[in-house]
Amino acid sequence: MFATPFTRRDYLYLAAIGIWLLFAYGLFAWNFPITDTVESNYALSAVNMLQHQSYLSPMIYDQYWYDKPIFTYWLLMTSFSLFGISDFAARLPFILCAALNGMFMYYGMRLIAKRRDLALWCAIMLGTSLEFWYISHAILTDGYLFLFTQGILYFAYLGLRGRHVTRHMMLAYASAGLAVLTKGPVGLILPGLILIAYVALFQRDTLTWQRLFHPLGLLAFALVALPWYILMYSYHGMAFIEEFLGLHNVVRATIPEHPEQNWWFMYFVLWPVSLLPWTGLTIYELIYGERNSWFKYLLTWGLGVFIFYNLMATKYITYTFLCIIPFIILTAQGYIRLKGHLLRNIPPREVKVIAMAPDSDFCWLPQQTKSYSKNLLVLLPAFLLVAIAIIGVWLGSRTQPDVDSSQLSIALSIGAVLCVLPLLYALIRPHICRSIKAVAISTSILYVLLLCALPPIVDDASTEKLADTLALRPTTQMYYYRDYRTSLVYYTGHSVTQIIPDPDAETIWDKGKNVMPVLSEADTEKAIQGQRDYFIFVPKKYKDDFLKTSLSQHTTEFYQVENIIVFKPKAQ
Structure with a gap:
C-alpha cells in the first residue's frame, strides 16, 4: 500500500502521534x-x-x-x-x-x-x-x-x-x-x-x-x-x-x-x-x-x-x-x-515543499531563520487564542452560580501566565523554528487549562447533577417545560415528557424531531390531576411563563439545580 517506503522512524512517529493524542x-x-x-x-x-x-x-x-x-x-x-x-x-x-x-x-x-x-x-x-x-x-x-x-x-x-x-x-x-x-x-x-x-x-x-x-x-x-x-x-x-x-x-x-x-x-x-x-x-x-x-x-x-x-x-x-x-x-x-x-x-x-528532503524533522536549524515580522505572523494568532479562551471561560463562569469565581480567577491567571511565557520567549528571541514550537507548547498548556476549568461550566448543558438529586420510584412521572433535556433520560433511566404550550405552532422540524413523549399544557394538567408522584422541571428563563399557566396551581417550587427549577405537587 505504501507508494513511499515507510521506515522505522515513520512507524515511531505514528506511534508517538497516536500516544500523544490519546x-x-x-x-x-x-x-x-x-x-x-x-x-x-x-x-x-x-x-x-x-x-x-x-x-x-x-x-x-x-x-x-x-x-x-x-x-x-x-x-x-x-x-x-x-x-x-x-x-x-x-x-x-x-x-x-x-x-x-x-x-x-x-x-x-x-x-x-x-x-x-x-x-x-x-x-x-x-x-x-x-x-x-x-x-x-x-x-x-x-x-x-x-x-x-x-x-x-x-x-x-x-x-x-x-x-x-x-x-x-x-x-x-x-x-x-x-x-x-x-x-x-x-x-x-x-x-x-x-x-x-x-x-x-x-x-x-x-x-x-x-x-x-x-x-x-x-x-x-x-x-x-x-x-x-x-x-x-x-x-x-x-x-x-x-x-x-x-x-x-x-x-x-x-x-x-x-x-x-x-x-x-x-x-x-x-x-x-x-x-x-x-x-x-x-x-x-x-x-x-x-x-x-x-x-x-x-x-x-x-x-x-x-x-x-x-x-x-x-x-x-x-x-x-x-x-x-x-x-x-x-x-x-x-x-x-x-x-x-x-x-x-x-x-x-x-521553495519546494513536496518531494524534497527535509532539513530536519523538528527544525534544529541555524539562526538564519530569524525574522521579527514573520515571527509576529506565527505568534499573534496564538496570543489571540489565549486571550479568547481565558476571557471566554471567565465570562462563561459568571453565568454559573455554583462556580467559585475567586478560585477560578486565580487558576486562570496562573494558566494565562504559563501559556504566555513560551510566546514571550519566542517574541524576545525571534526565530521561526523556536516560535512554532513555542506556539505548540503554549496551546497544549492552554488546552490542559481548559480541560480543568470547563467541567463546572459545561455542567449547565447537562442534567447529571439534577439527576443525582432526584429520589425516583418506578412510578414517578417527569415533565420538562418547553425545553427538553435528553440527558435526564440518559442519567435517570426514566421517561421524561416535554410540555409544549401550543403543539399546533410546531414547525416541520419540531414535528419531525420531537420523537420524545410530548403533551400540551392542557393535557399535562389532566395527566397530573390527583397524582402525587411527579416532578416538573422548568428552565429558569421560562419560570415566569410557567407561573402564568394553570400548571402552577397544582405545583410548588421545590429546589433549583444549576439553571433548572424543580416543581413538585402541592401539599394537600
Whole structure:
C-alpha cells in the first residue's frame, strides 16, 4: 500500500502521534458529563439500542429514529458493551478517533509529499488547532466523517495522478462508503462534487475522468455502504426513506432548522477562528504558495466545503469542520515554505515543499531563520487564542452560580501566565523554528487549562447533577417545560415528557424531531390531576411563563439545580 517506503522512524512517529493524542484528548475526559442537545441523543440511542438488542436500526425513547446512519451507534454500543455504560465509555470512541485522525494525517502527507517533516507538522498542527480540539472532545459523527474524508482526499489525489490507480480509487470509494455510513449521503455527494469540480477545472482529459469514475471504485463503495441502507429499507420501507432522506437530508438542506441562527457571515468568521493558533501561516501559504496541482487540489477541497455549506439552509458550526483538512495541510506547507524562504533567502514560491528532503524533522536549524515580522505572523494568532479562551471561560463562569469565581480567577491567571511565557520567549528571541514550537507548547498548556476549568461550566448543558438529586420510584412521572433535556433520560433511566404550550405552532422540524413523549399544557394538567408522584422541571428563563399557566396551581417550587427549577405537587 505504501507508494513511499515507510521506515522505522515513520512507524515511531505514528506511534508517538497516536500516544500523544490519546493522552491529550483523553485527559480529564471522565470529568465531562454528557451534554444536551446532541451528545445525549447519541448516548441515549446507543443505550436504547442495547436494551432492545437493535443492532441494525437506530432507536431512541424506545422507538425507531432515522436521524443518522448506523456507524456512530455501533461504536458507542461496542464501547458500552466492553466497558459498561458511563460518560467516559461514551467518549472513548471519539478520543480514539482524534488519535486516528492525527495518525492518518501523518500517513497521508507522508504518502503524498514524501517528506517526514511536513507530515509531522501537519499532525501537530491538526492536534493543536482550535476547532479540531473542540469537536474531537464531543460525541459527534463529525470526527469519523473527518477521518474518512481524509481517506477520500488522499487516495483520490493519488489515483487521479496515476499512482496505483485501481488500488487508490478503490480505497477512496471505500472511504466514501464509510463516510456515508457515518453521516449519510453527504459523505459521497460533497467529495464527489469537489472532485468533479477539480477535474473539470484543472484536468479536463478523458483519462482522468475515467479514473474518477473507476468501476472497481464504485463497486467498493457499493459493497461498503449499500448493505445497511438496503436492509433498513427492507425492514422499515418508506418510513426510513421519508424521515432519513427526506427530513434529515433534503429538508435540512432547504429549510433552516434554526432560522434565528442562520447568519450569512457565520462561516466567514468561523474559518479563521477554527484554525487558531495557526491562521497566520494559513494566510501566508494562500498568498505565497506554489500554484501547483496539489495546491489547486487542496484549495478546491477547502473552498468546495465552504461554498457547499454556505448554500445550505441549515447552518451548524460543525458543518465546515472538513475545511480543516486541506487548510491545515496548507498551513504546515506555509511553515515549511517560510522556513525555506528565510534559510535560503529565496522567494517563497521557489521553495519546494513536496518531494524534497527535509532539513530536519523538528527544525534544529541555524539562526538564519530569524525574522521579527514573520515571527509576529506565527505568534499573534496564538496570543489571540489565549486571550479568547481565558476571557471566554471567565465570562462563561459568571453565568454559573455554583462556580467559585475567586478560585477560578486565580487558576486562570496562573494558566494565562504559563501559556504566555513560551510566546514571550519566542517574541524576545525571534526565530521561526523556536516560535512554532513555542506556539505548540503554549496551546497544549492552554488546552490542559481548559480541560480543568470547563467541567463546572459545561455542567449547565447537562442534567447529571439534577439527576443525582432526584429520589425516583418506578412510578414517578417527569415533565420538562418547553425545553427538553435528553440527558435526564440518559442519567435517570426514566421517561421524561416535554410540555409544549401550543403543539399546533410546531414547525416541520419540531414535528419531525420531537420523537420524545410530548403533551400540551392542557393535557399535562389532566395527566397530573390527583397524582402525587411527579416532578416538573422548568428552565429558569421560562419560570415566569410557567407561573402564568394553570400548571402552577397544582405545583410548588421545590429546589433549583444549576439553571433548572424543580416543581413538585402541592401539599394537600
